[in-house]
Every structure is written in C-alpha cells, then in structure tokens.
Amino acid sequence: MSWGHSSNPSSEQPSDQPDPSGGLRVQIRWLIRRDMPEVLAIEQSSFQHPWSEEDFLSHLRQRNCIGMVAEFNQQIVGFMIYELHKARLQLLNFATSADFRRLGVGLQMINKLIDKLSQQRRQEIILEVRESNLEAQLFFKSQEFQAVRVMRAHYDDTTEDAYVMRFRLYETASDTLPFQPHNRIAFYDDAA
Numbered sequence: 173m174s175w176g177h178s179s180n181p182s183s184e185q186p187s188d189q190p191d192p193s194g195g196l197r198v199q200i201r202w203l204i205r206r207d208m209p210e211v212l213a214i215e216q217s218s219f220q221h222p223w224s225e226e227d228f229l230s231h232l233r234q235r236n237c238i239g240m241v242a243e244f245n246q247q248i249v250g251f252m253i254y255e256l257h258k259a260r261l262q263l264l265n266f267a268t269s270a271d272f273r274r275l276g277v278g279l280q281m282i283n284k285l286i287d288k289l290s291q292q293r294r295q296e297i298i299l300e301v302r303e304s305n306l307e308a309q310l311f312f313k314s315q316e317f318q319a320v321r322v323m324r325a326h327y328d329d330t331t332e333d334a335y336v337m338r339f340r341l342y343e344t345a346s347d348t349l350p351f352q353p354h355n356r357i358a359f360y361d362d363a364a
C-alpha cells in the first residue's frame with residue numbers, strides 16, 4: 173500500500189518560498205488519506221471524466237502504485253499517481269489546481285519523478301494523454317516528453333485516441349525521431 177504512513181509525511185523541499193524560476197516553490201510529499209478531499213476537488217475541476225474516490229483508492233491499494241501531492245501554504249495544489257515498473261514509471265493521473273497553473277507546480281512534480289528515475293535506475297516515464305488535451309500535451313512536451321504511439325479509440329467514454337508520451341533519461345539520437353519513416357533517399361545520401 174503506497175499511502176504515506178505517518179501523520180507527518182516526509183517533506184523533501186522547503187515550502188512557501190519563491191522558486192528560482194519565478195514560480196511557486198512547493199513541497200512534494202506522499203499523498204495521505206486526509207489529502208483526499210482536496211485531491212478530489214482538483215481532479216473534478218480538471219477532467220471531464222474524473223476519477224472517483226474509489227478509483228483513487230483502488231489504484232493506491234496496489235503495491236506498486238504511489239500517490240504524491242504538491243503543497244503550498246498547507247494547501248494541496250497538485251497531485252500525481254504513478255506505478256512503478258521494472259524499467260519505468262507509468263504516470264496514471266496528474267493535475268495541478270486551476271488557481272495555481274503556469275506557476276511551475278507541474279514542472280516541480282515532473283522533476284521529482286525524474287529524480288526518482290535516476291535514484292531507482294529506471295529509464296523512462298510513460299503516460300497516456302487524450303488527443304483533445306492539448307494543454308497537457310504542450311506541458312509534457314515542454315518537459316521533454318515525446319509522443320511515441322497513438323492508441324486508436326482508446327477510451328470507453330469517447331471515441332478519441334490516446335497519445336502515449338515518453339520521457340527518457342538518456343535519450344539517444346535514434347530515439348528522438350520516433351515517427352520518422354524509413355527514407356531510402358536519406359539512406360543513400362548517408363552512404364555517399
């Protein structure tokens with residue numbers, strides 16, 4: 173079970189200070205049970221098809237599932253739910269409070285995940301984003317995620333596609349153009 177276990181969840185960054193980037197410096201810590209009302213409020217105001225409390229609980233009961241929150245002035249301003257796999261982290265849910273967007277909160281949560289990747293020798297972060305969710309696509313692109321796959325009509329509630337986006341710790345040159353078609357002319361140019 174991946175809830176924080178103490179009533180004084182461990183903090184890993186100082187809070188309530190300006191971020192060097194000009195945004196808000198948030199504290200990122202384990203999600204604990206009493207955070208759920210604020211997390212649900214962010215979820216409901218962020219998504220057309222929000223997770224229910226039971227959706228959160230059933231995910232967080234899995235041994236490999238982790239919940240974290242971003243806190244500012246004792247207020248929850250963002251959260252993320254992710255799964256640990258052998259070589260990667262899979263982001264299942266991620267949102268910041270509508271009143272605290274474009275202040276670097278999402279960026280700090282992604283940085284925390286990237287820190288965890290390097291500590292745990294995992295190589296990549298994967299997520300699925302709805303085709304219609306351009307804001308999230310732009311956000312993840314700004315954090316060096318790339319769209320690597322389209323999952324056609326992936327959702328039960330709409331006919332839209334999902335894009336799989338991936339961040340890799342050690343990106344190699346051949347990874348950076350995932351959709352590049354095989355190009356015979358370029359091949360001969362290279363050979364010349």
Ligand SMILES: CC(C)(COP(=O)(O)OP(=O)(O)OC[C@H]1O[C@@H](n2cnc3c(N)ncnc32)[C@H](O)[C@@H]1OP(=O)(O)O)[C@@H](O)C(=O)NCCC(=O)NCCS
Pocket residue numbers: 218219265266267268269272273274275276277278279280299300301302305307308310311312314315
């Ligand atoms: C996507 C989301 C998490 C971004 O969080 P955030 O805290 O506002 O992000 P940040 O302030 O850290 O943004 C960092 C950078 O991402 C990019 N970015 C973020 N939101 C953007 C938007 N709406 N449009 C274009 N670029 C955006 C920008 O480059 C931004 O830097 P800048 O503000 O200096 O230009 C937030 O908008 C959100 O919760 N959306 C609803 C839930 C959601 O869609 N979750 C993802 C599900 S896959």
